[in-house]
Amino acid sequence: MQVTLLKSKLHRAVVTSVSPDYSGSLSIDRNLMEAAGFLNHEKILVGNITNGERFETYCIPAPAGSGEIALNGAAAHKGKPGDLLVILTFIQLDPEEAAAWEPRLVIIEGNNTSFKMITNQIES
Numbered sequence: 391m392q393v394t395l396l397k398s399k400l401h402r403a404v405v406t407s408v409s410p411d412y413s414g415s416l417s418i419d420r421n422l423m424e425a426a427g428f429l430n431h432e433k434i435l436v437g438n439i440t441n442g443e444r445f446e447t448y449c450i451p452a453p454a455g456s457g458e459i460a461l462n463g464a465a466a467h468k469g470k471p472g473d474l475l476v477i478l479t480f481i482q483l484d485p486e487e488a489a490a491w492e493p494r495l496v497i498i499e500g501n502n503t504s505f506k507m508i509t510n511q512i513e514s
Contacts, residue, residue: 397481398426398494402439404502405473407460414463416447416477419502420454426496432479436465440473449477457502 400422416436418428428434431448438444447465452458461469469475483491495508 392482392484393488394480394482395488395491396493397479398428400426400477400496400498402498403459403475403477405461405469405471405475406458407471408466409460409462410466412462414447415450416465417452417458417460417462418449419456419458420451422502423449423451425505427494428479435478437476438469438473439476441469443468455503459502
């Protein structure tokens with residue numbers, strides 16, 4: 391048996407653009423992807439704090455340091471520039487591994503280029 395736990399979270403990402411004609415996905419500043427441990431094309435669950443929408447898609451890297459958070463394709467209809475997002479990934483673990491698992495939590499500040507890491511639910 392395996393259980394599904396939170397792997398990583400980007401909290402309060404600000405949407406910078408929408409591109410409904412793009413083939414799909416969510417573009418995320420490469421620095422933020424690396425901080426959260428997101429992999430290129432990894433499945434993500436996105437919650438729009440501003441309007442309550444929730445949707446699944448996959449992430450792709452935007453240029454490092456750009457602050458870009460772009461809703462692409464169908465996801466572009468789930469928000470607008472300025473909306474705040476929570477972006478989540480999950481992992482499946484055996485219960486024994488799950489007992490010691492700690493997710494990677496990244497709180498984004500301001501313009502999507504500064505952030506702080508949260509470990510063991512304590513800000514660092």
